[in-house]
Amino acid sequence: MDNKTIADLLDEIADMLSVDETPTSRFEVRAYRTAALTIGTLQEPVEEIYKKGGTKELMELPGVGKTIASHIEELVKTGKLMKYQKLKKKFPIKMAELTSIPGLGAKRAFILYKKLGVKDIATLKTAISKHKISKLEGFGEKSEEVLLKGIEIQQSSKGRMLLGDALPIAEGMIKKIIASGLVKKALVAGSARRMRETVGDLDILVIANNADKVMEFFTKLDNVERVVAKGPTRTAVWLKIGIGCDLRVLEPENFGAAVQYFTGSRDHNIQTRKIAIEKGYKLNEYGLFNKKGKNVGGESEEKIYEMLGLQWMPPEMREARGEVELAQKHKIPKLVEIGDIVGDMHTHTKETDGMNTIDEVAESALKLGYEYFATTNHTKSLGIANGMDESEFERYFKKVDTLNEKLEGRIKILKGAELDILKSGKLDLSNECLKKMDCVVGAVHSSFQMNENEMTERVVRALDSGLIHVLAHPTGRIINERVPYKIDLEKVAEAAERNNVALEINAFPSRLDLNDSNIMLVSKYKIMFSIDTDAHNLDHLKFMRYGVGTARRGWLTKDRILNALPLMKLMKKLAR
Numbered sequence: 001m002d003n004k005t006i007a008d009l010l011d012e013i014a015d016m017l018s019v020d021e022t023p024t025s026r027f028e029v030r031a032y033r034t035a036a037l038t039i040g041t042l043q044e045p046v047e048e049i050y051k052k053g054g055t056k057e058l059m060e061l062p063g064v065g066k067t068i069a070s071h072i073e074e075l076v077k078t079g080k081l082m083k084y085q086k087l088k089k090k091f092p093i094k095m096a097e098l099t100s101i102p103g104l105g106a107k108r109a110f111i112l113y114k115k116l117g118v119k120d121i122a123t124l125k126t127a128i129s130k131h132k133i134s135k136l137e138g139f140g141e142k143s144e145e146v147l148l149k150g151i152e153i154q155q156s157s158k159g160r161m162l163l164g165d166a167l168p169i170a171e172g173m174i175k176k177i178i179a180s181g182l183v184k185k186a187l188v189a190g191s192a193r194r195m196r197e198t199v200g201d202l203d204i205l206v207i208a209n210n211a212d213k214v215m216e217f218f219t220k221l222d223n224v225e226r227v228v229a230k231g232p233t234r235t236a237v238w239l240k241i242g243i244g245c246d247l248r249v250l251e252p253e254n255f256g257a258a259v260q261y262f263t264g265s266r267d268h269n270i271q272t273r274k275i276a277i278e279k280g281y282k283l284n285e286y287g288l289f290n291k292k293g294k295n296v297g298g299e300s301e302e303k304i305y306e307m308l309g310l311q312w313m314p315p316e317m318r319e320a321r322g323e324v325e326l327a328q329k330h331k332i333p334k335l336v337e338i339g340d341i342v343g344d345m346h347t348h349t350k351e352t353d354g355m356n357t358i359d360e361v362a363e364s365a366l367k368l369g370y371e372y373f374a375t376t377n378h379t380k381s382l383g384i385a386n387g388m389d390e391s392e393f394e395r396y397f398k399k400v401d402t403l404n405e406k407l408e409g410r411i412k413i414l415k416g417a418e419l420d421i422l423k424s425g426k427l428d429l430s431n432e433c434l435k436k437m438d439c440v441v442g443a444v445h446s447s448f449q450m451n452e453n454e455m456t457e458r459v460v461r462a463l464d465s466g467l468i469h470v471l472a473h474p475t476g477r478i479i480n481e482r483v484p485y486k487i488d489l490e491k492v493a494e495a496a497e498r499n500n501v502a503l504e505i506n507a508f509p510s511r512l513d514l515n516d517s518n519i520m521l522v523s524k525y526k527i528m529f530s531i532d533t534d535a536h537n538l539d540h541l542k543f544m545r546y547g548v549g550t551a552r553r554g555w556l557t558k559d560r561i562l563n564a565l566p567l568m569k570l571m572k573k574l575a576r
C-alpha cells in the first residue's frame, strides 16, 4: 500500500474523529493528522520501512507512535483497517470526495449529512440547487455560492496529481527498470520532466532490444495496479497511487525524437515543428526527416534542436512562452540549479508545529551541504500552530545561540520567525523583538476573504514596516484545495523592491507559491526570490527541488535567488 493511500486514510480518520459524537480528544485528532502529513510527504515507502524494521522502525518516523505504527502494520498485512471501517459505518458518506471541495471541511460535511442527507458531490449539488443549504443554521446564502465555486475547482483539477506525489514514484520505477538491465536508457518525459506543478499522467521512455521483456517487467512493478493497454512498443498502466503511466520502448535512432516530442509541451512542439517545416524538415515523435525521408537527427534531443538552429532549452521552459524565440537568438538564460542552493530560509521545529528539534534540523541541513538555514517558527496569533510570543522567542534563540557555538561555523542557523501579518497589516510581534532576528518571514494566515484592495494594502503595509526579509507563500493557494486570495502582486512586488524584501517560492509540493506565471509577472521588478521548503519535518527539506523547478519554470537565474547567496553576502543583504 502506497504512502498516499495510507495518508489519505489517516486523514479521513482524523476528519471522522473530529465530528464524532462520542468525545475524542483533540489530541487524538491531531495525532492522526500529524501522522498523515508525515507519511503523505515521506519520500520512502512506509511499507518498505515496515518490511525492513517492523513497527519499531515505523515509530522512528516523526509523529508516528505505537497506535499509528500498528495501524500501518494492519494495513500492510491485511489491506484493511478495523478502526477505519468502524468509523465508516457511522459516517456512510464520501468524506474524501466532499472534503476535497475547497471551502468544505469535515465538520460541515457531517452537518450536511445529518440535516440533508448529503453523501457525495452529486447529492450536494442537488441540495444546493434546491437552496436547502442557505436555510441551515450557520451556513447562509453565500455558502451556496462558495460551495458551487468549490465544486467547480474540484472538478477542474480532477485527475491531476501533485508533482511531489507523482515524480518520486516515477523515479523509483525508472531506477528499477534501469537496474533490470533490460534497457540502455530510461527517462520520465512529459509534464513531470517539465516540472509542472501537477501531472496528468506519467510518460516513461526507454531504449531496449527486447520490447516484450521490458514491458513484461514494467507491468509487474509493485506500483502497478492494472494494465490498461498493451501494444508492440507501448504499454499503458494504471498505478496504485491513482495515476496513469505510459511506457514506450524505442530504438536508439528514434529516442531523441521521442524525448523531444513527449517532453512537450504540446504548444512548444507545435512551434518547433513549424520551424522544422520552414527549414525543409519534418519533425515528429520518430525523428527529424529531410526531404528524402532520411532521419537526420532523431537519436538525440540536442541534435534535433541543433539542426533546427535552436539552442537547447531546459524542459521547464518549454511552454511556448517565448523560449523558442530566445533559442533562435541563442539567448536562453542559465537557469538556477538545485546545486546553487546553499540554504533554506523557512523551516519549523517542535517549538511550534514542526516535528523535529532544531538540532535535528541542523544536522539534516548540514547533510544537504547547506551553509545556513533560518529557523522560522510561527508567531503568537497562530494558535492552532502553537505560535510563540516574544519571551518564547527570546528563550528559543538562546538555545539557537548555544547550538550555533557548538556547530563552530560548519553551518549557520539564522534566527527568525514566520511572522503573522495581521488583518490590519500590523505585525504579530513587537518591533524590538523582530529587530533582533536575522530573517523575518512574513506571512498571511487569516482573513483570506478580504477584497483585493484590502489584502494588497495589508501586505504592503507590513512590508513597509521595513522589518520583513521574505514574504512567504505570497498568494496563499493550496493546489487542488484552496484558491489564492485576491492580491495585486505587482503592487506587492513594488513594495518588496522598495523595502528589499524577497518574495518566496514556497517549495512545498501542495503550495509552489509563487507559481511560474506569478514569478514571470513580478520578475521585472528588482527583487530577489527565496526558494524555501517550509519544512515541518526533516524529510520536507528535500522538497527544495520542486521550488527550484518552479523557479526555472519562471526563468529565474541564480543571481535572483536569495538562498543561492553565500553566507557573507546573504548577511549583508539581510542587514537592516
Ligand code: DGT
Pocket (backbone or CB within 6 Å): 189, 190, 191, 192, 196, 198, 199, 200, 201, 202, 203, 261, 262, 263, 264, 265, 266, 267, 269, 270
Ligand atoms: P499531462 O500529462 O497532462 O500532465 O501533460 P503532458 O505534457 O505530459 O501531456 P501528455 O501526457 O498528454 O503528452 C505528453 C507530450 O506529448 C506532450 O507534452 C506533448 C506531446 N503531445 C501529446 N499530444 C500532442 C499533440 O496533439 N500534438 C503535439 N504536437 N504534441 C503532443
Ligand code: CA
Pocket (backbone or CB within 6 Å): 190, 191, 192, 200, 201, 202, 203
Ligand atoms: Ca503526461
Ligand code: CA
Pocket (backbone or CB within 6 Å): 190, 201, 202, 203, 246
Ligand atoms: Ca501521456
